[in-house]
Amino acid sequence: MNRLRVLVVDDEIYIRSAIGRTLESLQFPMPDIDETVAFTFEEAGSAEEAIEHIAKNAPPDILLLDLKLPGISGIELLEQMEDSLAETLTVMITAYASIETAVRATKSGAYDFLAKPFTPDELEQVLQKASRHLIVAKQARLLAQEQRQVRFQFLSVLAHELKAPLNAIEGFLNTVIDHTAGNDPAVYEEMLRRCRTRAQYMRKLIIDLLDLTRIESGRKKRNVGEVNIAAVAKRAADTMQGDADARSISITIECDPGLSMCGDAGEIEMVFNNLISNAVKYNKEGGRVDVRCAGQDDTVVIEVADTGIGMSEEEAAQLFESFVRIKNEKTFGILGSGLGLAIVKKVASLYDGGVFLSSVPDQGSAFTVRLHSMKMDLAEGNQ
């Protein structure tokens, strides 16, 4: 229940008390915006009293303001209090609304008019419109604030993720140029090699970031067609073969060569690339990566299982968030953008699917991704 404060400013006491009676029992359920609105009645017999009341009690949500008041007029009140009434909706009550007064009142921030004499029904209609406007504006403000906060956090973390490799690269280059690490040339060569690796991962981070934001914004151009799953899986495995061979890790693919679904080959390849890359990176020397794909009706299920370091339940719970990388002794020295699984999850959601993880520390992890084939007619509309 959202209780809005209504300040009624009128020199005629019977009008104030009539409005007060209406407000007392008035409620507007607004199921479409998930709110119910009720009112608190406050009153002032003159503009001077109203100014004092606002100073003492903070500005009301809605101001029902008589245009013609003894002393300071309603419009003068609006003009004087413009700053403090910035978030207040003002409804002018007037017996003789000329175009000029209406224009002047609107310029000073009046939202609506109520012509005297008015029925309780007319009052209710004006209040309903005003309170809906207020609530929607408040919700939009909160949402915008939340979005700013999320964006700020994302950018802070991103800045940190970009600063770390830059710092390492710059530190190494300084040392190589200034020759501050002794006389062993192998040390300097290793520093340059490390610079190259950090630069490569920085590029990977930027590419992942662009992929993720493109998918999130819905701006990515999708090339939808029939995608052969076995071929995509093979391509992704081939990309990681060098890294796998270097640590004697075998990659096997179990997939019906004819298995296919309707979708964007690039998106589906991202799923395989990220899962197989993780399965190799977080594996043990001599370990195994098993890729299994199966299809039924319009659903394709992809499973990538490894014999790697695995993770605890707490670690698994936060794994799909952006920039979450599990840091412990076992993962120390493994580089990554921290965005791979966030991308997998986003892609899965594009196919009405999901990602499931089962993992045992020190034994390995299995990621299962379920994708639903896109409808061909829908796909054409998307292109």
Add this chain to the structure above:
Amino acid sequence: MPAKTILVIDDDPDVHFFCKSLLEAEGYRVRTAISGAAGLKAAQEEKPDLVILDIMMERINAGYKVAEALGKEMPILMFSSMLNPSDAVFDPDQVPYRDVISKPIAGEVLLGKVRELLGADPA
């Protein structure tokens, strides 16, 4: 006299390699730890002459908690990757660190601060 021991606590393996390369070339003995918890354990076991500690480990300012736990038994040199080094100034009565170095680390600056805190002789 054995070489003076420096414990480097940082979650970036390249920082370990960097510090090891520079400080071992100068004759120091260098030990490394990848987290605050591992660093505290290593500090108790090794009783290093100096601890070098990254402020931004795991979560923001986690390094300060480690510095507090280490107490005033040994000098502490902080690494900060904040863009503005003055952001990293905390109350020295609360946190017993002696100095802050901004990342990216310049070798001469690191060696200069280490000599300042441990004396010119690495042993």
